[in-house]
Structure formats: structure tokens, C-alpha cells
Amino acid sequence: MNKEAKISCKNIWKLYGEAPEKFLKNTNNNPTTEEIKKNNYIPAVRDASIDVNTGEILVIMGLSGSGKSTLLRCMSKLIEPTHGQVFFEGNDLLKASEKELIDIRRHKMGMVFQHFALLPHRTVLQNVAFPLEVQGQEIQKREERAKDVIKLVGLEGREKYYPRELSGGQQQRVGLARSLAVEPDVWFLDEPFSALDPLIRKEMQNEFLRLQSMLKKTIVFITHDFDEAIRLADRIAIMYEGLIVQVGTPEELITKPATDYVAEFTKDIPRSKLLNAESIMNEKDKKPYENTVNYSDKIEKIASKVLKSESIFSVVDDNKEVIGSVSKKELIKALFAEDKNE
């Protein structure tokens, strides 16, 4: 097992149907797609193995029905996997007793839900203090802590409001605050911004990045929106029909898609947002030109000035040393590369 891994999933299976454990055993825990279909099982997660490293943002993405939410719920044992192992800080979660599980959830895990899942009969303050309340913390202490977290997510002054009085974005801020109230090590977010308007979504993504820059949690984030995944992820895992098809950094997925499915997914992603000057530069040309660009600048940022001018640009690293060059030619090649492949 990876030492750094906070959560480690080994060969997780989740099948729906009659006596799925027996079926898995009969097929040596490795049934084929045909076998599954023939026996009328619905595969939610198939043989998923993945590590979540301490302090990283792992985004699991896929279309609806791809099993991403199920996999997330297996990680917190909200759903019992049919087969496989889940290690949380090295302990097998599936062997943990009910009491141990409650303890882990109370102190180490926080979760944010797509439709907020706020308790409608409680005020903002009571909602945020809820996880502390079930731990048995006394009222003054927990409300103090809740107030701090509410301040952190920017909802000061709304403590006495009821969820129905808040907008969707504000409600999800309450959701974020509630999940952070216990200072969890691991933060699960299940499509937290999917139910929000596009503008609000962007704002909340920024909010999320701001929080993470302060808190440095280990994060598993579910989304079906590839743009969102690229914006937030350290690593992305792409799921398709219950299988994890590829795990990698955003750049890796775009430049080296493992399957056609991944390629199809990443096709519409504007490369300009993802690739930086370094990844497209002409490495052989190390002449210092008059104009320079930083190696980490995204194409998006440099495109207009490179395309407008007829000259070549030097690519420099952080020490201002020239490591290559970029011109119109490289830019166009990078931006429209897929046309050439077809």
C-alpha cells in the first residue's frame, strides 16, 4: 500500500441484483461484462482500485450512472461494497465496527451533497453545529465553533436564517460549513456545485479553492463537468460504466488519453486552458528573442499576443533562462492538433 495514501481502495465491486456476493465468488471476483449482463446484475462499480493521497484534490468524473457517486459512498461506507477493501489511514474500513465507523465519521470525514441536504427545521447555526451536537459537545462550545466556520464561508449575519430563506449558493455554503465544522481530515464533495447556476458555480469553485488553500484537506471531489474537474483537480479519475478508465493529471488525460472514451471526453476541452508554453515550445530553438513568455503561462494567456505579432517569443523559466521558443506555428499546431489526427 502506498504510504502517503489517506484512503486506498482495492478491487472495489458493487453489483446490484440477487445474491451478488455469490455471483462474484463463482466468477473468481472477475466477471466479464457479458456474464454480468446475462445474469441480470447491474454493475455500479467494477474492480475499482485507487489511492487518495494526503493533501491532494482527487476529482472522480464521469457521466451520470458511471458509478462515481457509488465509489465515493464506498469510501465512506455509506454503501457496503459487494467485494473489495477500503483502507482509511491504513485501517480496513469494511471490517470496522459500527462504533468505530461512527467515530471515524464524527472526527475524520466531512461530506458535501449535491442538493445540500440541510435539515429544514434547523437554522444555519444549528445546521452547522449539528455534527458537533451529535458528538455530544456542549451548546456554547459547538455554537462558537459553528460561528467560526460560518464566518469562514462568508455567511456571517445569517446564523439565524432557515435554509429555505437562503439562495442555492448560500445553502451550499452552509453545506460546506457543516462538513468543515468537525475539522475533518478527508473532505468528500459529491457534485457540490452541479445544482447551481453557472455564474454561482464559478464563484463557489473559487470559494472552494480559497478554502482549500487555507485548510489543505485531502479531498475527493465528484463532478460530471470536465471544465470543473480541470479547474480544481490535482488528479482526475475518469469512470465509465463502473470502471475507472484512467487516472492522471489533467495534462496527462488530454495529451495521452488511455482510451477513445477519454479522448472523446477531452476533445471539446479548449487546450488553451490547459497546456502551457513549455508543453508546446520548440525545445531546439534556444535563441534569446526580444519578447519572452514564462514557461508556465497557459496558452490562453499568451495566444493573442503571439498570434498578433509576426516575431518569435522566447520561453523562459523562473530564473529567466531561455529553455525554448514559441511562434505562431507552434501555437496553431497545438490548438488545432486534433484536426491533423483525424
Place this chain on the structure above:
Amino acid sequence: MNKIKTILRGKFFFIFGPFIFLWLLRYIIPNYTISSKTPHWAYIPPKSCLGGCGSIDGLIPFVDWTNALIQFLRKYEIFGLFTFRDFTRGIASYVDKFLDFTEAVLHKGFPGYDVGPLPWIFILTLTIILGFYLRGWRLALLGGACFSYLILFSKRGIWELSMKSLAAISVSAPLAALIGLCLGILAVKRKRFANFLWPMLNILQSLPHFSYLILVVIFVGIGTKAGVIATVIFAFPPMARLTILGLQNISQEIKEAGVMAGCTKWQMLFKVEIPAARSPIMLGVNQVIMQCLAMIVIAAFIGQPGLGHDLLIRLQGLRLGEAFEIGVAVVLIAITLDRYSQALALKEPERREGNFVKRNPYLCATFFAIIICSILVFLFPFFNEYPKELTVSASVYLDNAIKSFTRSLFVPLGIFRDWMLIYFLMPLKAVFQSMPWTGVILFVGAIGWKLGKMRLALTVMLFVFFIASSGYWVRAMITVYMVFASLIICALIGIPLGIWASKKESRTKIVLNICDIFQTFPSFIYLLPAIMLFQISDVSAIFAIVIYSSIPMVRYTVFGLRNVPQQIIEASITSGCTDRQLLWKVKMPLAFPEIILGANQTLMFALFMVMIAGFIGTVDLSQEIFRALSFSDGGKGLIIGLCVAFIGLTADRLLVEWSSQMKSKLGFKV
């Protein structure tokens, strides 16, 4: 040849084939008629002597067996210590303790401490404040008006009677709600218990009240506490249902949020699930209260004093003016309690900030009201007991008005009644009475089979077999005829009214509001106009049934028509549909499954009302139940009750299945 094959395979043949076949038997078998002394076994189930040829003419002596069981429970001492009856009576004595308290508060007072009952001014003021708190001034006005009526029209003691009834309700309603809640929770948490509870609830809710009244008399006795226990048995099933529904419909995410916060099972239940389902649960409480009110007249049959008891006596004596006055009191209390509890169910917590008074305005208002009322009561006897001289009664005028009204309508109503009897009811009755039980069994079985469910077919056939073999087939068919006749009239009234109402938003609102008000009337109230208009006959029974059970017909028709997706309507209009085409080609087919559900509800309502109409003398199962009640024949009461329940369940199973199949064919969610 092919043609015959298609006919044999067709829908029509499967549904009506067995039926027609057995009807034709009457021409083959010589002694087929009901009136003949020895009807053929295929028509009327023969009498067997399995139970020693006792008083019951059944094929299987269910009644004797049940009575034997009851005897056993009465006599057999568990561990030689106490009988089952001792046990039930023991429970009843606890109920009595609560009753002593509420009765003391509301009308008896505490003689031991020289304290009288709660003065009327307290009840009136607190009701008004509660109304303000729950919804606003309109509700407060309703509550105020209701209790003002009770005070003002108290010449014949309506106030005391109301307090007696309320004392009983304030024990039975919380008890029923608590039992329903616990059973509902248990059913959600334990699948196996749910499998047991659902059919029990189905049977309990379709069993006519009178049949378990007899059992209550046997095991508890008579009087207020017996009434309370009968009421609880009747009122808890909807609470259990709504609790189950509410807990099952909590969004998965909210439950997961609870689990992820680290809730234990009990924390889950009390901090997450019950609060999240509080609206349906409180609607359950609303239902419980309404059922309790519906029972105040029925519980009077086993000696519970109160409004119901006096209403019953006046109905029996045909003192309609006085009955009307009491009826208004019952209706007012019903509407008030209904609206109050509905408001409670829908109430959202409100945000209030500021000092203590600002945060808790109603608490403070209540506090001050109590102080002021106490001072008033202390200073002026007027506020303690409303003086009898100032009460009024309209019963004399009402009596006269009713008399002159019916006198002026005597001839046309008489003609109408006779016409209904001769040309509609009697022929229909003849049809139903000539139906052979074997044919009916095959008929329901064929429908069940046609709907594609072997299990369903067997279940409904078993239901019909039970009715046939119990020895009450002829009576049961009269009940079926009354229900069917009412259903036809309800459809003729309800569907057009529903169509009319669904045309415009404003009409819909008005009609649904009227439905709401009508539905809160306790069922016995409907007998009043029926007796007024048609005296005592099948027509008056059917009249009472029809007004009561048209409500769901209208409601479901409106619901079905208004729920046709807007897109489909727009698409049809742009295709050039006229209004009429839109209705008949688009809206009606889409609303049809809902209308079938409406018919099913109408049937249930009608079956329930038929039993009450037995009070004004019909010759169906209800008469037998009343007879069993007066002889305290528990076995007979229960078996007839089951016959009624099975009539209802047979229709219910088939219609609901049919409707949901149609819905899924139309692509609606079921």
C-alpha cells in the same frame, strides 16, 4: 373460424365470458331464482352443517369459529391468572385515568379541590391566540367563530356536550397518534414487521366501524372509555401510513448527511428522520383528529356521551331542527380542528430576532391572556359561566323551515323518489341479486388474470369466496348493488363537475375548497338532508351516500385533468384542436387512470357510508351488523365486517392495479 379465435382471445371475452356463461345457466337449471327455497348451489352457496347447523347459514361456519375464539379469550386464564378480557379491561382503566383528567378540566371540574371546569373565556381566548400563531387572523377568526357559536347556541347544552366530546378526543387523538407513529417507525425499521402491518392496516381501514364496536363492547365494556378505545383503533391506521410514507420519502442525501455526521441510530431517528418528515407526520395527526371526530357519533352507539349521542337521539326521534343545531356544532368543530391541525402541519419555523418578547410574542400573549382572563373570571361570574338566559336556539324556526320546505317539495320529491326506485334502483337490484356467486368469482378472477397477475387473481377470488361461504351472500350483493348504484350516480355528477371545474383556475379553487369543507363533515351529518328530503327509503340512503362519496370523484377528475402536462396541451392546440377535441382526444385519455383512482376512492367512501346508512333502514349487510350490535354478537359482527372489507379490497386491488398499469403505459411515474 379465425374470427371466433380472435373473439375468444379478445379482452371482452375474458372479462365478460365467464360471467355471461353463468348467467345463461339460469335458463338451463330449473330452480335458479333467489326466491326459490332451494336455489342451485351455483347461485347461492349452500348451507353446510360443519358448525353443527347452528344459527348461521354459511358453507363454512366462520361466525361460530369466531365466537368460539371470543369465548376462549373471555374465559381462558393465561397462566391461570387473568383472561385476555381482564388484560384489555386493565388497559382501558389506564385510559380512564387520562379521561378523568381531561373531563375534569373541560366539564366536570375538580370537586375535591373545589375548582370548576375551565371557564369558556379561557378556551375562547386561547383558541384565538393559537389561531394567530398557527396561520394568522383568518384562522383565529374561524376558531373564535366556532367557539362563539358553541357558547351562544348553548340553550340545549351544546357547550357541555362539546366539552364532553372534546374531552374524549383529547385522549383518543394523542393516543392514536402515538400508536400510529410508533408502529410506522417500527415498520420502516423492520421490513418483516412492515410486511405484516400493511395488510393489517388495509383490513382495519376497510372494516366498517360497527363490526369492531361489538368487539370493543365485549372486551372493554361501554361508555366513554370504550368509545375512546374504539376511536383509537379506528384512527391510528392513517397515522401509521403517513409516518411510513413520510419516513420513506426523506431524501437519501439527508439521511446520508446524518450518517456522515456520525449519528447513532437513535440520533438518526430523533434528530434527522422525524424532523425531516415532520410535515407528513403532522398531516397524519390531522387525519387522526378528523377520524376521531368522525367517530364521535359512532362511538355514541356504545354509550359515549357528547355531541354524537345527542345528535343520534334527535335523528332517531326525527327532531331535525335540534339535530341540525347539533350538526352545525359538530361541523364547526370539525372544520376548526381540521384547519388548525393542517396549519400546524404546514407551519415552517420562523426567524425572530431581538429581545425575549420580540422572539416569543405568542408565548407572552398567552401569558398575559391568562392573567387578564383570570382577573375577569374572578371579578365577573359572567366570564366564568355563560348565563343560560343569554343563550339562544334556532331549532324551533329550523323545524318550521324544514317542515315548510319539505311540504312544498313533497310532491316533486315523491315523484322523483318513485321514479328512481322503479326505473333505476329496482332493476339494478334485480340484476345484482341474480348474479351467481360462482360467476362472480370467475369474473373477478378473469379480470385479475387479464391484468397479468396470477397472485392478484387468486387473492380477489379468495376474497369473494370468503363472502360467499360466510352465509351472507345475498345481503352482500345488496350492499354491492347500493355501492354500484351510488358509484354510477357519483360518476354522472362528479366527472362533469370535475371537467367544468378544471377549465379555470378560479373554478378549481372554489370547487376544491368546497370538497375540503364537505370532507370534514362527519359522515352522520349527511343523513340529515337525506331524511329531510326522502324520508326513509333506498333513495334517501343512496342520496346520503352520493353526496358523501362524490367528493373523491370530483377531486381526482380535477387532479387528473389539471395534471396533463402543459407541453402536451400546447402541442395539441398548435395542432389545431378545438376545445372539445382537446378535452376528449387529449386530456381525458391522459387523465383516465386518475379518474379510475377517483372511482376507487368513491367506492370506498360509498361502502363506508352504506354501513352508516343502515341506520335509516336498508336491508343489506349493514342491517345485519346493527342487529349483531344490539345482540353483542361479536363473531357475526366481525365476519360481516370482513365481508364488507373484502368487497372493498376486491374492488380496490383490481382498480388500483388497472390504473397503475395504464399509467405506466402512458409513461407516468406510478
